[in-house]
Amino acid sequence: MYRYDQFDARLVAERVAQFRGQVARRLAGTLTEDEFKPLRLQNGVYLQLHAYMLRIAIPYGQLSPAQLRRLAEIARDYDRGFGHFTTRQNIQFNWVALKDIPDVLAKLAEVEMHAVQTSGNCIRNTTTDHFAGAAQDELLDPRAWCEIIRQWSTFHPEFAFLPRKFKIAVTAAEHDRAAIRVHDVGLHIRQKDGVTGFEVWVGGGQGRTPVIATLVNPFVPEAQILDYLEAIMRVYNRFGRRDNKYKARIKILVTELGEAEYIRQVEAEFAAQRDAEKINLPKAEVDRIHAYFAPPALAAKSESSKLFEAAKVADPAFARWTRTNLHPHKVAGYTSVTVSLKPLGVAPGDATDSQMEVVAGLSEKYGYGDIRVSHAQNLILPHIALDDVPDVYKALDAAGLGAANESRITDMIVCPGLDFCNLANARSIPVALEVQKVFADPAYEEDIGKLHINVSGCINACGHHHVGHIGILGVDKKGEEFYQILLGGRADEKAALGEIVGPGLKAEDVPGAIHRVVEFYRAQRTSPAEKFIDTLERLGHQPFQDALYAAG
Amino acid sequence: MTSVRPKLKPETPKAVTGWSTATGRSLWLAVDGSWTEDASRLGVFAGDEAEARLAASLKQEGIVTDPYFMEVTADGRITGRESLRETMRAQPVLAYGGAA
Ligand code: HEM
Numbered sequence: 001m002y003r004y005d006q007f008d009a010r011l012v013a014e015r016v017a018q019f020r021g022q023v024a025r026r027l028a029g030t031l032t033e034d035e036f037k038p039l040r041l042q043n044g045v046y047l048q049l050h051a052y053m054l055r056i057a058i059p060y061g062q063l064s065p066a067q068l069r070r071l072a073e074i075a076r077d078y079d080r081g082f083g084h085f086t087t088r089q090n091i092q093f094n095w096v097a098l099k100d101i102p103d104v105l106a107k108l109a110e111v112e113m114h115a116v117q118t119s120g121n122c123i124r125n126t127t128t129d130h131f132a133g134a135a136q137d138e139l140l141d142p143r144a145w146c147e148i149i150r151q152w153s154t155f156h157p158e159f160a161f162l163p164r165k166f167k168i169a170v171t172a173a174e175h176d177r178a179a180i181r182v183h184d185v186g187l188h189i190r191q192k193d194g195v196t197g198f199e200v201w202v203g204g205g206q207g208r209t210p211v212i213a214t215l216v217n218p219f220v221p222e223a224q225i226l227d228y229l230e231a232i233m234r235v236y237n238r239f240g241r242r243d244n245k246y247k248a249r250i251k252i253l254v255t256e257l258g259e260a261e262y263i264r265q266v267e268a269e270f271a272a273q274r275d276a277e278k279i280n281l282p283k284a285e286v287d288r289i290h291a292y293f294a295p296p297a298l299a300a301k302s303e304s305s306k307l308f309e310a311a312k313v314a315d316p317a318f319a320r321w322t323r324t325n326l327h328p329h330k331v332a333g334y335t336s337v338t339v340s341l342k343p344l345g346v347a348p349g350d351a352t353d354s355q356m357e358v359v360a361g362l363s364e365k366y367g368y369g370d371i372r373v374s375h376a377q378n379l380i381l382p383h384i385a386l387d388d389v390p391d392v393y394k395a396l397d398a399a400g401l402g403a404a405n406e407s408r409i410t411d412m413i414v415c416p417g418l419d420f421c422n423l424a425n426a427r428s429i430p431v432a433l434e435v436q437k438v439f440a441d442p443a444y445e446e447d448i449g450k451l452h453i454n455v456s457g458c459i460n461a462c463g464h465h466h467v468g469h470i471g472i473l474g475v476d477k478k479g480e481e482f483y484q485i486l487l488g489g490r491a492d493e494k495a496a497l498g499e500i501v502g503p504g505l506k507a508e509d510v511p512g513a514i515h516r517v518v519e520f521y522r523a524q525r526t527s528p529a530e531k532f533i534d535t536l537e538r539l540g541h542q543p544f545q546d547a548l549y550a551a552g
Numbered sequence: 553m554t555s556v557r558p559k560l561k562p563e564t565p566k567a568v569t570g571w572s573t574a575t576g577r578s579l580w581l582a583v584d585g586s587w588t589e590d591a592s593r594l595g596v597f598a599g600d601e602a603e604a605r606l607a608a609s610l611k612q613e614g615i616v617t618d619p620y621f622m623e624v625t626a627d628g629r630i631t632g633r634e635s636l637r638e639t640m641r642a643q644p645v646l647a648y649g650g651a652a
């Protein structure tokens with residue numbers, strides 16, 4: 001578990017007290033907005049289109065039932081009865097009043113949560129595979145490394161004022177579910193000759209200038225990784241562009257220097273570190289932190305479950321859900337359950353207070369008290385016995401959380417867009433909901449198979465439109481919303497950027513256009529086993545583009 | 553602030569808008585000098601009067617945050633380059649399930 005030690009507790013308590021004073025001065029008018037803005041941003045408070053928004057960190061997307069219950073309480077008492085889970089594995093409350101935020105932060109501190117490092121030009125929350133510690137295909141549990149990075153970077157004096165925000169992601173599975181190649185630094189845990197180490201990718205990112213990360217070092221042994229990261233951060237701190245906000249991310253530095261020169265500089269910085277200043281992370285320390293993440297004591301089970309099999313036969317809807325929303329667990333007789341926050345007609349990633357309480361309860365009763373937030377804006381119960389899956393499904397379905405659509409076309413990543421966001425050019429939620437309607441029939445959706453649609457309301461790309469198999473980007477043309485469609489992006493180990501295929505569409509034309517593209521795929525695929533993205537890569541974008549613009 | 557603030561000519565009709573410092577809700581300045589959350593009650597100003605109203609608003613830090621001019625028609629309807637965004641600000645917004 002994330003160790004929130006006494007040191008953290010005191011710091012966070014001091015932060016809350018300090019912010020309470022700042023808010024009081026702001027409300028009295030003695031602090032101007034210009035003075036207050038940097039202070040509120042350091043505490044996760046944004047001013048959006050209609051209200052303040054509070055962003056709360058969920059380190060590596062992991063929550064306890066007590067924490068999720070507390071978030072439910074905050075949603076009920078201070079928001080409008082719901083919260084919004086984001087692709088950064090955080091939660092945002094869209095309606096909290098500034099005057100209440102110090103109280104909310106104090107309540108969060110009671111369950112060891114805070115909003116530190118959710119904004120500002122620092123190293124943000126390190127994200128990872130949402131199945132970490134459970135996934136059959138992982139080498140080891142990557143959360144320990146997220147925690148080591150968190151401890152190293154939190155309040156690190158050298159890195160509190162970077163040229164720009166900095167995001168790190170870690171994976172330990174061959175299939176990358178943490179989108180490491182579109183992060184400032186992506187770490188892929190590897191083993192070589194019995195030594196654990198990291199493949200280091202630098203300079204990926206989305207936003208207005210999307211870039212796929214560069215492989216900077218294929219193997220940095222674990223003892224040296226923090227020193228290597230320090231070298232990366234130092235080169236960035238020194239040469240990253242502070243003169244232009246749009247050129248300040250590390251991806252621009254890597255692109256401007258060129259891959260070879262950038263790598264040379266990092267290696268030179270790393271080589272120049274004096275022994276005395278090296279961290280040289282001791283093995284005992286790594287082991288100590290790994291011990292926090294010891295797997296739960298799962299009761300022994302046999303490989304298959306009669307209860308589970310019988311329930312599938314009895315209920316086709318349950319059977320369909322098991323085909324989409326379960327992920328193989330490393331322990332026999334267990335599975336990881338994805339709780340879809342993408343039922344039809346609901347803003348993707350939103351959960352009500354009572355839904356949060358249902359998930360917290362299921363986690364306590366069946367799930368060893370472990371809950372995750374995925375970057376696809378869903379919740380995960382990572383350790384559920386197959387025997388219990390039918391009961392878990394029944395409870396989820398009764399709470400409106402039984403959608404069988406994990407990684408399917410209606411499981412979209414969608415940013416808040418112009419319904420909430422002050423930077424938006426266009427709405428993204430209503431367009432996503434209209435597209436969902438086309439694919440509302442679960443049998444049709446299952447036949448289409450895995451397909452990621454990602455939607456952003458402006459070029460900042462919070463909705464990951466660059467790496468959706470189909471991306472939708474909202475733009476504003478003279479006061480009217482238009483949507484550009486991108487094809488061919490992906491965020492996994494074969495990361496690629498989508499390509500804008502042509503002129504923007506009006507909102508009402510988007511669902512039909514997507515439908516034509518999907519139908520074209522179904523007609524062209526060699527078999528239902530060939531996924532949308534594979535057919536697209538096999539045939540190239542042109543025929544899909546033709547289908548997209550075919551008169552509807 | 554982050555959004556684009558179009559330069560408006562002195563004679564262009566405009567409203568003064570910003571956010572409630574306490575709650576963050578969108579506010580518009582009414583003719584009587586009070587702040588309202590109801591955009592249909594916004595006051596339309598122009599010329600020196602508009603400048604004076606904005607200058608006074610900028611001094612009300614504890615009440616209104618980041619006040620600025622927004623373009624409206626003479627009868628107070630939202631118009632101009634930022635009209636999409638301003639229309640969204642003036643509307644009731646999505647609650648859970650997409651309802652307003
Ligand atoms: C509603 C308030 C929000 C604001 C004001 C905001 C602002 C921004 C801005 C300005 C950027 C571009 C940064 C850059 O390129 O340097 C950005 C990027 C991003 N935001 Fe947001 N955002 C908001 C909400 C969200 C939400 C709800 C999510 C998750 C669903 C999110 C996830 C991201 C991600 C993943 C990126 C891309 C990071 C990258 O450049 O690699 N943001 N955001």
Ligand code: SF4
Pocket residue numbers: 415416417418421422423424425456457458459460461462463
């Ligand atoms: S992509 Fe643009 S519209 Fe969407 S949340 Fe980010 S900044 Fe706002």
